Amino acid sequence: MESKSTHTELSLKIVVTDGHTVNPGDLSWDQISTFGSLSIYERTSPEIVIERCVGASVILTNKTPIDSRAIETITTLKMIGVTATGYNIVDTQAAQRRGVVVCNVPAYGAHSVAQHAFALLLETTNHIGIYANSVRQGDWQRSIDWSYSKAPIMELQGKTLGIIGFGNIGQQMAKIGFAFGMRILYCSRTKVDSDLAHFTSMEQVFSKSDFVSLHCPLTADNREFVNRNMLGLMKPGACLINTARGQLIQEQDLADMLNQNRIRAAALDVLSSEPPSPHNPLLTAKNCIITPHIAWMSREARQRILDTTAKNIEQFLKGSPINVVN
The missing domain is CATH 3.40.50.720 (NAD(P)-binding Rossmann-like Domain)
Incomplete structure (x- = not known):
């Protein structure tokens, strides 16, 4: 399956652009799905980021670039969560101009x-x-x-x-x-x-x-x-x-x-x-x-990525965002 969605009573729309590397199926997205409507794509090419993320309040990305055009076009966007430590895939300056919070996952691996x-x-x-x-x-x-x-x-x-x-x-x-x-x-x-x-x-x-x-x-x-x-x-x-x-x-x-x-x-x-x-x-x-960029890929490290990402969303929704990089 290329994507799946889970829904709760919350109106928050969350889109995972490239969930396969972090969670190829051996972990659970449940703790993130509790925050709202969750759409998970295994991979997303740059040219269809906007199409897939229209209406999203939160975008979660591992290596899919989120550029200034996407940030400016997706007017509902409030938070970008990078499911990694490095965040050079996000135009953090464009996000800052629009008031979009960008969070990463430090020290997980x-x-x-x-x-x-x-x-x-x-x-x-x-x-x-x-x-x-x-x-x-x-x-x-x-x-x-x-x-x-x-x-x-x-x-x-x-x-x-x-x-x-x-x-x-x-x-x-x-x-x-x-x-x-x-x-x-x-x-x-x-x-x-x-x-x-x-x-x-x-x-x-x-x-x-x-x-x-x-x-x-x-x-x-x-x-x-x-x-x-x-x-x-x-x-x-x-x-x-x-x-x-x-x-x-x-x-x-x-x-x-x-x-x-x-x-x-x-x-x-x-x-x-x-x-x-x-x-x-x-x-x-x-x-x-x-080796093919696998140093970070232990199951334990990937679980910490999901745990911290969930915490990043939770704290953002409470008005006290953590691990902010912009």
Whole structure:
């Protein structure tokens, strides 16, 4: 079913433009449907946003863009709820001009995203996928030795983990790294008191770390800041990890550095365009692991998204909106 509707006695009309990723069917929309008439679409292309959302007081979107035209045309609109932390898909200035409140869901996935970032890191050091596939193909059965090597394994004890952005996810990443016996460096807009990590400059993080993990938001100032110059500071044996935003990286520069063996590996959960173009240079770059933007996707994290979204609507209706980003 592309969409479904539930109705209560309330007159509030709520439209979910792209509910499939947050809730593909294993969770319930019931707590949100209590606020009014709820229409849920699995996906909505930009050109039919207005058509589907006409008459809506609340629009809930995950990745469907809500632009100035939609905000100005849907005159009934009072609130936009982004079912994610990043809200760059909404024209927040247009919303502010019209008095439309925009809310997001902060801090829902710190544990899940850090867990995935570290899983990517471990794949670059232990190569579980390579070895599991080798066994599945019969290499161990044919081996003349009781153990064999397909790729070098690295111990993390004593290595340096550099973290760019030290919010909830960055701090959780530091805790995991510290548990592995790693030295932790971090760079952030503001210094955070931490017994686990040492605050330093961006350049020091890139030049001193064996692993650099990105956990900062995308802003106008840091788009593609991980470029040839910044990557050139990294050790030849270092690895870049990105579970933040793909636009933080100049992708051709990273592909070139990988293909030229200037850095050891990259492990990415995000790309500049998603789904990626078949011509994205990272898809064929050497020693580049890519997962399809799934770090946030644990069931527990998605349930927190729905819980917080319901709370955002409730507080908005009470006249005390929370998690407002405009």
